[in-house]
Amino acid sequence: MGVVIIDGSTVRDFVKDEEQFTKSVDESFASLDLNNDGVLSRSELRKAFESMRLIEAHFGVDVATPPEQLTQLYDSIFDKFDCDGSGTVDLQEFRSEMKKILLAIADGLGSCPIQMALEDDDQSFLKKAADLEAAKLDPSHAEAS
Numbered sequence: 001m002g003v004v005i006i007d008g009s010t011v012r013d014f015v016k017d018e019e020q021f022t023k024s025v026d027e028s029f030a031s032l033d034l035n036n037d038g039v040l041s042r043s044e045l046r047k048a049f050e051s052m053r054l055i056e057a058h059f060g061v062d063v064a065t066p067p068e069q070l071t072q073l074y075d076s077i078f079d080k081f082d083c084d085g086s087g088t089v090d091l092q093e094f095r096s097e098m099k100k101i102l103l104a105i106a107d108g109l110g111s112c113p114i115q116m117a118l119e120d121d122d123q124s125f126l127k128k129a130a131d132l133e134a135a136k137l138d139p140s141h142a143e144a145s
């Protein structure tokens with residue numbers, strides 16, 4: 001486990017790096033699509049947010065949030081993702097909404113860095129953003145990985 005420092009520019013650079021960003025989003029979409037039908041259902045998306053830990057950063061959820069409030073929150077998030085109201089989230093919807101959420105997080109962070117404790121196998125977007133920044137700052141790291 002390590003600690004990384006993340007600020008708004010870390011996240012923004014990650015989103016701007018079209019190739020890396022799309023790759024990361026596509027990978028997570030594939031791993032979230034548990035039944036491999038090419039779209040995310042309500043429960044698949046909820047699992048995604050529970051595991052990605054973005055909610056905590058963006059929506060201020062803490063451990064004391066009551067379950068019914070959480071369900072409401074996840075429902076409203078799902079509705080945001082599901083732009084065309086089809087009842088499922090496809091890859092395009094997922095990409096564009098992840099971009100919006102990450103940019104909103106970046107704005108929220110601004111230039112006030114936060115420290116995040118991350119597991120080595122953490123697959124969250126914030127970890128990927130931090131990795132990308134680290135690779136840019138230290139080219140030898142990029143070659144090694």
Ligand SMILES: [Ca+2]
Nearest residue numbers: 033037039040
């Ligand atoms: Ca699915």
